[in-house]
Amino acid sequence: xxxxxxxxxxxxxxxxWITPEVQAILSEASDxxxxxxxxxxxxxxxxxxLHATPNRVELDRAQAALELTAGGARVAVVSGGxxxxxxxxxxxxxxxxxxxxAWRNLDVGIAPGISxxxxxxxxxxxxxxxxxxxxxxxxxxxxxxxxxRRLRAAVxxxxxxxxxxxxxxARPAQIGLALELLxxxxxxERYVALARGIGRAEEHVQxxxxxxxxxxxxxxxxxxxxxxxxxxxFPRGQTGAWLYTPRRYEAAP
Amino acid sequence: xxxxxxxxxxxxxxxxWITPEVQAILSEASDxxxxxxxxxxxxxxxxxxLHATPNRVELDRAQAALELTAGGARVAVVSGGxxxxxxxxxxxxxxxxxxxxAWRNLDVGIAPGISxxxxxxxxxxxxxxxxxxxxxxxxxxxxxxxxxRRLRAAVxxxxxxxxxxxxxxARPAQIGLALELLxxxxxxERYVALARGIGRAEEHVQxxxxxxxxxxxxxxxxxxxxxxxxxxxFPRGQTGAWLYTPRRYEAAP
Numbered sequence: 001x002x003x004x005x006x007x008x009x010x011x012x013x014x015x016x017w018i019t020p021e022v023q024a025i026l027s028e029a030s031d032x033x034x035x036x037x038x039x040x041x042x043x044x045x046x047x048x049x050l051h052a053t054p055n056r057v058e059l060d061r062a063q064a065a066l067e068l069t070a071g072g073a074r075v076a077v078v079s080g081g082x083x084x085x086x087x088x089x090x091x092x093x094x095x096x097x098x099x100x101x102a103w104r105n106l107d108v109g110i111a112p113g114i115s116x117x118x119x120x121x122x123x124x125x126x127x128x129x130x131x132x133x134x135x136x137x138x139x140x141x142x143x144x145x146x147x148x149r150r151l152r153a154a155v156x157x158x159x160x161x162x163x164x165x166x167x168x169x170a171r172p173a174q175i176g177l178a179l180e181l182l183x184x185x186x187x188x189e190r191y192v193a194l195a196r197g198i199g200r201a202e203e204h205v206q207x208x209x210x211x212x213x214x215x216x217x218x219x220x221x222x223x224x225x226x227x228x229x230x231x232x233x234f235p236r237g238q239t240g241a242w243l244y245t246p247r248r249y250e251a252a253p
Numbered sequence: 254x255x256x257x258x259x260x261x262x263x264x265x266x267x268x269x270w271i272t273p274e275v276q277a278i279l280s281e282a283s284d285x286x287x288x289x290x291x292x293x294x295x296x297x298x299x300x301x302x303l304h305a306t307p308n309r310v311e312l313d314r315a316q317a318a319l320e321l322t323a324g325g326a327r328v329a330v331v332s333g334g335x336x337x338x339x340x341x342x343x344x345x346x347x348x349x350x351x352x353x354x355a356w357r358n359l360d361v362g363i364a365p366g367i368s369x370x371x372x373x374x375x376x377x378x379x380x381x382x383x384x385x386x387x388x389x390x391x392x393x394x395x396x397x398x399x400x401x402r403r404l405r406a407a408v409x410x411x412x413x414x415x416x417x418x419x420x421x422x423a424r425p426a427q428i429g430l431a432l433e434l435l436x437x438x439x440x441x442e443r444y445v446a447l448a449r450g451i452g453r454a455e456e457h458v459q460x461x462x463x464x465x466x467x468x469x470x471x472x473x474x475x476x477x478x479x480x481x482x483x484x485x486x487f488p489r490g491q492t493g494a495w496l497y498t499p500r501r502y503e504a505a506p
Contacts, residue, residue, distance in 0.1 A: 016274040019367065024269070058500070084374040086500075090382025093497035097487045105490045110375040114272065114365050121337040122363040129343025130395075131403055133386035133412055142383075142502030150384055150410040157406025158399070159386055234350045237358045244346035247311070247339075249395030 005069040005106060007083040007092050008076050009113020010041055013199025017114045025076050025111055033065045034078030034088075042078070058088060062095035069106050082115040086136050086164045116223040117162040120195030123205050125242035127193060127225050130249070132160035137167070137174050144174070151178060155185040160231060160245055163224040167215075175224070176215040182226060183210045191227035193243055194218060207233060207243055258322040258359060260336040260345050261329050262366020263294060266452025270367045278329050278364055286318045287331030287341075295331070311341060315348035322359050335368040339389050339417045369476040370415040373448030376458050378495035380446060380478050383502070385413035390420070390427050397427070404431055408438040413484060413498055416477040420468075428477070429468040435479060436463045444480035446496055447471060460486060460496055 006025045011017030026032070029048065032039060036052035044050055051068075053061045065077045079087040089110045096103055121128045133154050137147060154161045161182075166175045182190070188211025196204045196219070206217070210226065218224060231245045259278045264270030279285070282301065285292055289305035297303055304321075306314045318330045332340040342363045349356055374381045386407050390400060407414045414435075419428045435443070441464030449457045449472070459470070463479065471477060484498045 011272075014274075016277070017272050017365070019264075019270050019272055021267075021269040082371055084371060084379050084381050086382070089375075089379035090497055090500050093379045093382070093485075093495055094499055096495065097485065097497075104488060110379070112270070112367050112371040112375045114367070115371070118335055118337060118365040118368070122342075122365045126337050126342035126346045126363070128337050129339070129346070131386070131388045133384070133407075133410070135384045141500050146411070146502050150412065153406045153410025153412070154386075156409065157386070157403040159403065159406070232346075232350065235357060242346055242349065244343055244350075246347055247343050247394050249399050 003069040003072040005075045005108045006111055007089045008111045009079045009081055009083040011114040012081055012116045012119040021111045029076035030074040031068050032076050038078045038080050058091035062091040066095055066103050082113045085115045119198040120223045124193050126244035127160055130245040134162040136164045137178055138165040151181050158228045160228045161226040166218050166222055166224050168220045175218050191231050193225040195223045197221050256322040256325040258328045258361045259364055260342045261364045262332045262334055262336040264367040265334055265369045265372040274364045282329035283327040284321050285329050291331045291333050311344035315344040319348055319356050335366045338368045372451040373476045377446050379497035383498040387415040389417045391418040404434050411481045413481045414479040419471050419475055419477050421473045428471050444484050446478040448476045450474050
């Protein structure tokens with residue numbers, strides 16, 4: 001009996017973003033482990049066991065998945081987006097490093113997926129077409145001071161910025177603080193794109209500016225993209241607009 | 254006769270990373286446009302036209318693709334990786350913005366793909382598990398000074414750093430200059446991962462440090478990842494190691 005564990009990413013919503021690699025792992029797994037809303041997107045086979053857990057216990061979920069694997073199960077740990085970007089792969093690594101030494105001999109692997117910023121960028125045009133950074137606004141596991149430091153550095157480097165986990169019911173005020181910091185350092189003219197529920201029925205995309213953005217329009221399902229000094233907006237046919245960051249850097253801002 | 258254009262990403266190499274969305278577009282297209290080495294990865298149907306171009310004429314390729322679309326063709330513009338990240342989507346946007354106004358009414362869309370840093374991260378563990386940035390070292394279209402500014406900002410923000418286009422035959426020295434700058438500002442102890450040809454037969458991954466990395470080991474097919482102060486390395490079974498960035502930020506470096 002030889003178990004394995006794969007951390008897989010379902011992408012941001014639509015099944016047409018699930019890679020064949022992930023699809024194959026999902027069909028070969030004996031056990032599917034993940035946050036309940038991700039597992040709800042799957043159609044398990046009759047012999048597959050589902051292990052649904054609430055969202056905020058990543059490390060418990062990782063340990064349980066590794067225990068199943070050590071017992072011989074074929075385990076798919078299911079993330080949304082890319083498991084390697086603000087998702088379960090890091091929790092599995094943490095559990096492996098600090099768990100029983102025998103776990104390090106288990107057959108463990110990661111299968112990448114489309115992350116939220118990529119799907120949002122595809123809908124908008126090409127905002128990530130040049131140098132960018134990705135920052136999680138969650139301060140559950142890091143101090144707010146390091147988030148501020150990174151936002152300042154992102155502006156100093158004139159990066160396009162993707163903000164993950166911009167808000168939750170437990171911390172509704174932080175996105176407002178972050179946008180205020182960005183406005184104070186980069187100015188109000190930077191483009192801000194709000195991409196909500198990309199790949200789902202409720203998909204909605206909006207482009208505004210740091211001066212005009214309303215933090216109340218941003219929730220935990222929103223991916224926030226802030227342009228660099230170079231990011232451009234131009235009309236798309238009769239309605240809408242394309243947002244993109246040119247490959248060329250014209251002049252220092 | 255109603256044409257369309259889709260910018261698609263094949264991922265970094267292995268076909269099992271091509272999404273079903275991209276696969277469907279490739280099979281429905283009448284014309285496949287792209288850099289010759291990307292088109293060589295496809296098996297075109299008997300009625301599909303291939304338009305292979307050398308790599309360094311992205312804007313010409315974008316304009317030619319839009320002209321085909323305006324003439325009624327169903328055009329797939331083929332990138333490696335994710336077309337939205339240092340690839341063709343931005344060139345298409347540039348051609349659209351500055352081209353004939355009628356082009357803006359064309360049916361244009363982007364289909365995301367797995368980018369090189371994601372595939373590299375999956376092989377290594379979870380180095381992108383926390384805040385990170387992506388920087389192209391190519392100075393064909395931007396001054397070297399903005400690259401230096403971004404490298405400094407990335408260190409100031411203690412980001413994990415993914416370096417795209419780290420070297421080419423035309424500019425072999427820049428990766429050495431970049432690593433020197435990073436070593437001088439972040440210190441020699443940061444982990445450096447070199448991921449070459451991920452998803453291909455020649456796939457090779459190596460983890461070293463800023464103090465020890467050899468720039469001569471890095472070529473245009475290498476994705477370079479530099480850890481933050483928090484990134485960790487631990488043994489993987491009998492051989493090898495896992496590299497990951499924890500979700501928790503322990504202390505300011």
